[in-house]
Amino acid sequence: MGKTTFTLITLLFIATFSVHNTFAKEVANENIIITILDQTGFVCDDGMGSITVEASEGTAPYTYSIDSNTAQSTGAFTDITPGQHTITVQDSDACTVTLDIFIENACVALIKTGIFNDENNDGIAQQGETIIYTFTVINTGNVVLSNLDVVDPLFEVIGDPIDFEPGESDNTTFTTPYVITDTDIEACLVINQAFAVALNPQGEEIIDMSDDDSFEEDDPTIVDLPKTLSTTSLILENQIKIYPNPAVHTVTIGNSASIPLKNITIYDLKGSIIKTNLSSSEPINIRSLQSGVYFIEIKSIEETITKRLIVTN
Ligand SMILES: [Ca+2]
Ligand SMILES: [Ca+2]
Ligand SMILES: [Ca+2]
Structure with missing residues (x-):
């Protein structure tokens, strides 16, 4: 040796x-x-x-x-x-x-989600109402990315470019309420795709097309815009009442016709789930929610309605 x-x-x-x-x-x-x-x-x-x-x-x-x-x-x-x-x-x-x-391994991934904000609570999309989009970006590689930005051909995304450590994720920097148009209402939906762009340590651009629910896929994001209330929606819309609204500490889902409900979920304005798998059989505890506007999504076996809830805790 x-x-x-x-x-x-x-x-x-x-x-x-x-x-x-x-x-x-x-x-x-x-x-x-x-x-x-x-x-x-x-x-x-x-x-x-x-x-x-x-x-x-x-x-x-x-x-x-x-x-x-x-x-x-x-x-x-x-x-x-x-x-x-x-x-x-x-x-x-x-x-x-x-x-x-x-x-x-220089890698970024983007999920774009949107929730229709039925501002007058009538269950139908009208011009001037909005979609609240949330952009969740994650650095899935092993190097620092710089100048990470989100670009959406549909509208200008608010939020300045950020630097991003490996494993870091962010769903608050990039937001935008999108005002729906007559064309969107006519189409009954808004479908599109954003992309994330960032620089690797050598200053070369890396890009990921957004997905609706996965960091590994590249599907466009589809937000349905209800044009007319379906019969079932009408039933839900007319039979399901949320009270009080504005609410403090608890809110009750009134279901006097005992329509079988599959799920009740509370979202915040960014589209993030705050509470899910809720029951309508007793008042829902909302003490942990800060004052603000939320959405309650109520699903029956066949249909889904979304109602706006104002919390004044
Ligand atoms: Ca409306
Ligand atoms: Ca997907
Ligand atoms: Ca992707």
């Missing part, structure tokens, strides 16, 4: 890590220099990472291994998962040097 040292004498960062750029990062002990010739990261798990290194100044031939796996005769490694890895090079004198590398 020859001498082995892990002392790092030289650690040069000549170029920054990049998804596509060529690298010239070097590490060396007394005998061997490892130079990174090329390194590729991920964009949202699209493909696998790779790295190519080259050893010099030692006694050739060299062997190369990654994460203590079987050594190979070249410094080209493919199919590397994102995160931290260690490359070990050994020369024919059994001298070794190690190099820590980090494979990037």
Whole structure:
């Protein structure tokens, strides 16, 4: 067994890590220099990472291994998962040097949800009423993203771009009430898709198209706009009463005709669920709700109605 040292004498960062750029990062002990010739990261798990290194100044031939796996005769490694890895090079004198590398995965995901705000509580969409959209963004990669912004072709989204740590999520920065148009009412729905755009550490743009309910999908968001009340909706609309409204501490769902209800959910103005799986058989405790406007969604077996609730706790 020859001498082995892990002392790092030289650690040069000549170029920054990049998804596509060529690298010239070097590490060396007394005998061997490892130079990174090329390194590729991920964009949202699209493909696998790779790295190519080259050893010099030692006694050739060299062997190369990654994460203590079987050594190979070249410094080209493919199919590397994102995160931290260690490359070990050994020369024919059994001298070794190690190099820590980090494979990037720059990834953002966006969910866009919308809830129709029936401002006059008549169960039908009229011009001037609004849809409250919520944009939930998450950094699903392993690098900091900067200048994260949400763009919606339907309207200008309020909210300044943010920087975003891995794992961080946000559903409050980007909001917008959208005023529905005659065209939307005619179509009985609003369907569209926003996208999130951010910069990876190299300043390259990464983009995710929004989904309606998943960080992994790219479906458009559909908000139904009721044009006429269906027979069942009319029954629900006429038979279900919320009182008192405005409410303090408790609110009661009046169901005098004993229509079988499937679920009752309270949403806030951002469309976030505040309470769900509520029962109409007794007053609902709303002491934990701050004063403001909420929506109560009431589902029977066949239909759904939404009523506005004002809380003055
Ligand atoms: Ca209305
Ligand atoms: Ca979806
Ligand atoms: Ca998506």
